[in-house]
Amino acid sequence: xxxxxxxxxxxxxxLAEQIFQGRATVERVKAVEAGEDRFDRELWVDxxxxxxxxLCLPEAYGGSGLGLVELCLVLEQQGRVVAPxxxxxxxxxxxxxxEFGTDDQQAEWLPRVARGDAVxxxxxxxxxxxxxxxSVPWAHxxxxxxxxxxxxxxxxxxxxxxxxxxxxxxxxxSVVSHLTIDGAPTERLPGSSVQWLRDRMLVGQAATQVxxxxxxxxxxxxYTSNRRQFEKPLSTFQGVALKAGDAYIATEAMRVTMWQxxxxxxxxxxxxxxxxxxxxWAADGGQRVVHITQHLHGGMGADIDYPVHRYFLWGxxxxxxxxxxxxxxxxxxxxxxxxxA
Numbered sequence: 001x002x003x004x005x006x007x008x009x010x011x012x013x014x015l016a017e018q019i020f021q022g023r024a025t026v027e028r029v030k031a032v033e034a035g036e037d038r039f040d041r042e043l044w045v046d047x048x049x050x051x052x053x054x055l056c057l058p059e060a061y062g063g064s065g066l067g068l069v070e071l072c073l074v075l076e077q078q079g080r081v082v083a084p085x086x087x088x089x090x091x092x093x094x095x096x097x098x099e100f101g102t103d104d105q106q107a108e109w110l111p112r113v114a115r116g117d118a119v120x121x122x123x124x125x126x127x128x129x130x131x132x133x134x135s136v137p138w139a140h141x142x143x144x145x146x147x148x149x150x151x152x153x154x155x156x157x158x159x160x161x162x163x164x165x166x167x168x169x170x171x172x173x174s175v176v177s178h179l180t181i182d183g184a185p186t187e188r189l190p191g192s193s194v195q196w197l198r199d200r201m202l203v204g205q206a207a208t209q210v211x212x213x214x215x216x217x218x219x220x221x222x223y224t225s226n227r228r229q230f231e232k233p234l235s236t237f238q239g240v241a242l243k244a245g246d247a248y249i250a251t252e253a254m255r256v257t258m259w260q261x262x263x264x265x266x267x268x269x270x271x272x273x274x275x276x277x278x279x280x281w282a283a284d285g286g287q288r289v290v291h292i293t294q295h296l297h298g299g300m301g302a303d304i305d306y307p308v309h310r311y312f313l314w315g316x317x318x319x320x321x322x323x324x325x326x327x328x329x330x331x332x333x334x335x336x337x338x339x340x341a
Contacts, residue, residue: 003259005073012055012070016077019046024083026307032084033173039141044085048116053087056095061110063098068200068266071095072207072258079211082314084174086119086138088204092197093120093146096153100192105155109144122146122153123179124198124322131181135321139177140167147186148194154186161185172310172317199265199275202322206258206282209318213251213286216293216311220244223297223308240296247292250285257281276332282318284325290315 005013023043032040047053056071057063064070071091078087094113097105097120112118121142123133130149136158139145145156158165158177162184170176221244224235235241261278264271290312294301297308319325 003256008066009070009073012052012066013073013077015050016052016074017080019043019050019052020077020081020083024078024081029082029084029310037141038084038173038175039086039138040084043083044116047085047087048114051114053091053116054110054114056091057098057110057114058106061098061106062114063110068095068203069259069262071204072262075204075207076211076214079208079213079314080215082172082212082215082310086121086141088201088208089121089138089142090119092200092204093122093144095200096122096146096189096192096197097155099196100153100189102190105187105189112143118143120144120146122197122201123156124148124194124201126323133179133181135168135170135176136179137170137174137176137321139165139179140175145179146189146197147181149186149188151194153189153192153194153197155189156181156184156186170317171320172314174317198322199261199271202275202279202282203258203261203265205318205321206254206261206278209282209286209315210251210255210258212311212314212318213247213254213289213293216290216308216315217244217247217251219308219311220247220293220296223300227298243292243296247289250281250289254278254281254285254289272335273332276328276335279323280325280328280332283320283323283328286315287319287325 023046032038051064052074054063055066059065075088090113094110097109109118119138119142121136121138123136123145125135127134133147136145139158142158145158146153147156162182164180166178168176224240257278261271261274264274294308294312300306301308
């Protein structure tokens with residue numbers, strides 16, 4: 001594949017970088033984390049005004065008609081500043097509505113998402129009890145949740161009758177909800193595929209993880225270059241350089257596998273193994289990168305007033321969401337075995 005971005009994609013990345021870097025400062029993220037919803041609504045409005053929330057939605061509903069590659073460019077920039085906004089959850093769910101929803105469902109939800117007036121999410125964490133949806137991201141502020149029912153997706157009102165919600169705090173300090181459903185009404189997305197949505201969620205997570213790892217590594221390079229021991233910068237010590245080199249290699253492996261999977265999905269090609277490879281690198285490599293970057297900060301890495309710890313928490317959350325490295329590797333093995341049988 002060709003990893004060169006065209007002018008339009010480069011413009012999307014530059015716009016996303018400008019908005020995230022300008023709004024999601026360390027002080028702003030810290031203030032949002034201290035709030036009840038832990039949702040930067042001002043940033044959400046800015047993203048909507050810049051037409052980034054409708055980026056992958058049809059033009060007929062106020063979108064830009066672009067796709068997964070462009071969404072990953074936005075998510076990478078979000079990961080670089082660990083901005084607390086539900087871009088991945090909302091946009092991927094809206095993409096599923098655009099792909100499978102009825103005319104009425106599309107008309108109701110897609111313009112609202114593009115305007116920033118609605119938050120969508122999905123309940124994709126595996127659970128043995130279909131009436132119990134665990135660790136649903138952003139459900140506490142969502143207007144609808146996409147839930148799997150018999151392999152298809154259904155729209156659920158998380159605040160409607162028959163739904164009981166239990167609030168929890170995730171590793172990255174975001175709010176997640178455990179939902180118990182008892183006869184709650186839902187709306188079916190005809191012919192929809194849970195796997196279709198899951199694949200795009202996994203690739204989106206990988207894109208976010210690339211941004212997290214990249215920014216954490218840059219922060220570490222600056223810190224170790226300025227911190228001195230024995231009258232020498234830490235970055236000149238062999239042990240530091242080797243660890244930083246390992247983190248750089250893992251970050252680049254995450255990047256190339258993520259773009260391979262995103263491109264295959266966006267091109268309508270078979271991407272089953274590519275998605276799982278990208279997820280494995282995001283889980284295994286991402287966790288190694290944030291461990292290394294925090295370790296190379298020494299005591300500063302454990303200081304919650306110093307920003308690198310937040311990248312560690314995001315990296316851990318992204319590694320484990322929708323399956324960690326080991327279950328992902330097992331799934332990849334089954335896909336390969338089935339493809340070669």
